[in-house]
Amino acid sequence: MTDLALHEALWAALDRHLPAAFDLRRRLHREPDLSGDEASTRDTVLAALPGAGAATKTADTGAVLRIGGPGPAIGVRGEMDALPVTEDTGVDWASARPGVMHACGHDTHLAALVAVAGALAETGPPVPLLAVLQPREETYPSGARDIVADGLVESEQCVAMVGAHVQPLLAPGEVACTPGGVNGSSDEFEIVVRGRPGHAAYPHLTDDALLAMSEIVVALQSVVSRSVDPMMPAVLGVSSFSAGNAANVIAGSARATGTVRALASSTRELVHRRITEVAESVARAHACTASVTITRGEPVLDNDPALVRSIAHELDRRGLAVSGDLRSLGSDDFSYFCERVPSVMLFVGTRTSEPLHSSRFLPDDEDVRVLAAALLAGYLGTVAAMESPAGVSGAPGVRGTTDGRP
Template identity: 40%
Template sequence: MTLDADLLEQMKTWRRLIHRHPELAFDEYRTAGLVAEKLVEFGLDVERNIAGTGVVGTLRNGAGPSIGLRADMDALPISEENTFDYRSAHPGCMHACGHDGHTAMLLGAAAHLARHRDFCGTLHFIFQPAEEMAGGAGEMIRAGLFDRFPCDAVYALHNWPGLKLGHFAINPGPMMASLDTFEIIVSGTGAHAAQPHKGVDSLLCAATIVTSLQSIVSRSIDPHEALVVTVTQLHGGDAWNVIPASTVIRGTVRAMREVDRQLAKRRIREIAGNTAAAFGATADVRHIDGYPPTVNTSRETDLAIAAARRVVGDGAVEFDCVPSMASEDFSLMLQRRPGAYMWLGVDGDAHVAPLHNPHYDFNDQALGYGAGFFVEMARGTRY
């Protein structure tokens, strides 16, 4: 399918305006205001301030399924290092993950569908705040998203550097990993560095725990499955000659299966507690549940593949792709409704910088493909 030329140019303008004015989780007031203003202009019914800054626009056209199409709106706390004229005007904040592009594409789909009305059913255009680690999807759900806007299925996509422009990729089943965090406070007894026998070395104990945590993946998980346990922080001590009384370990766990996610949680507690006991120390473990795995349902994956093929043809749609160990809070929506999550290629003649990189910029050439996917999901979904 081909979008109107004027709409493609409008999407580019919206995208660059949003890029110029990025906003962090739950502070997307300007972005949400732009979204709501445009949806009203297109003739949609609009609900604002869902979970703070969330916006839902609804478009109805006869009898048919009720479909949710979602885009995320938040930026990242990164200082942009690009030099083009629409670079971030807000130091320490930039759209380094392409949510500006996602928002523009969903707005473009809403504009096209409102203009042409070539679908049957009800469409809910879900503009979500706070995807980046803040769980905006969960907050919208708790605010009654699916009670107020019933959906038979939900769909989303994410731009994907490394995937060729005009290509889509999807995996039936797990698409992205879960994300949980943990903190272990190891408590011992402080002592002089020259008299270690008079204390309980929390730092040595913590170092042993860090090493032992690596056995979870290598010895507790089926080698055919994917799990990552990563320690990212180790804090202990302030002086050269003092053994610290306490040391803090922090890190993340990512899994493709819920059973492995729960196993890792249990093994972290066991390893930390038993290792600390062996040293004569104690370990207080705090596990913070984040996002579950992003798991596509089979029927909706087939519908998403069919929609993408109507946009770019059979050869440009990859399925059974390798899932990513990154995470996505759209997973929370997929726990409550059937649906599918698709990757959209953005690499043109030159590679796009990686996501979450200060040089990243969404490729405007991908806008038509993404908006086209949302349009075809609306046109082609039948229940």
């Protein structure tokens, strides 16, 4: 079968698998699972995938399933967890679990992945597909981090990863395929200042931790504007502040917490260092001490430029509207896969303008269709990159056959 004939067969097969994907999406939406409790979602999706008996469990409630023969594979991720949100959509397939809702589109991602997997299994994948059912995208500890730590990327010979996420900021049917950093790193910090408490009538006998922390908070506002290259996006935000519990007592300690986001690893490390320098030096000026704890979260989500070019070509061939530039300092733990293998996260516009995590966020069947098309184009674009002279991830010239053997 020629490449053109195979592509046409795959797209026709995808159309045949979409009605079942629409039904699956409604089942998943009606029965959402919170982060860390996705076992029933996993089992529902596995039952809809071809060859589910060969799945490998991972990250507590996750699983990976190979479709095709041995050899280098392309991973496609679907996240499984819902959010602690009370649904307000009014549809007859709304969440049957009070206070839990698929308000981030993960049900659509899973349904689209199942449709793509079914099409590839029916037609025969030119390169094996690794369907990655990932838990805990919305919370820590990250499910993607744990899948990577389990060594499945290496043991399954996964040479590239593809993901797609619905995005109401884009026009309906539009697909963003952007090279480089597209989602920021996400870290949290805690600052604790310790001084010497005392009666407010005798301030000269105290070292005011509240005052020191107040000046630290103000000083931190200049870190991004005066320490970071203005062409490098970053956010440093203090989100909580607590000190003291009486009107006539000068506080002996104060605590503040916040977040750091960046689109480059070098910026991330610079801001971390400046937080500690500012906190310690300002506290010292007030005869206090400051301790800083930085909890590292997701790294930068960095789309591989070569894969982006190849996938954008496939999207264009299929007639999808391609946007070349969508970046944000939101985060996604898909970035852990990006650290291991060349990867691309696509963003797909929705017919709803409700924001992500809204109680009324509800993509429709057409959004599932476009998302599935984006995932299949991502897979085919990655196959094309693997077959190019440069190859992918040190596997040049990998050429598959229609039964999945490399």
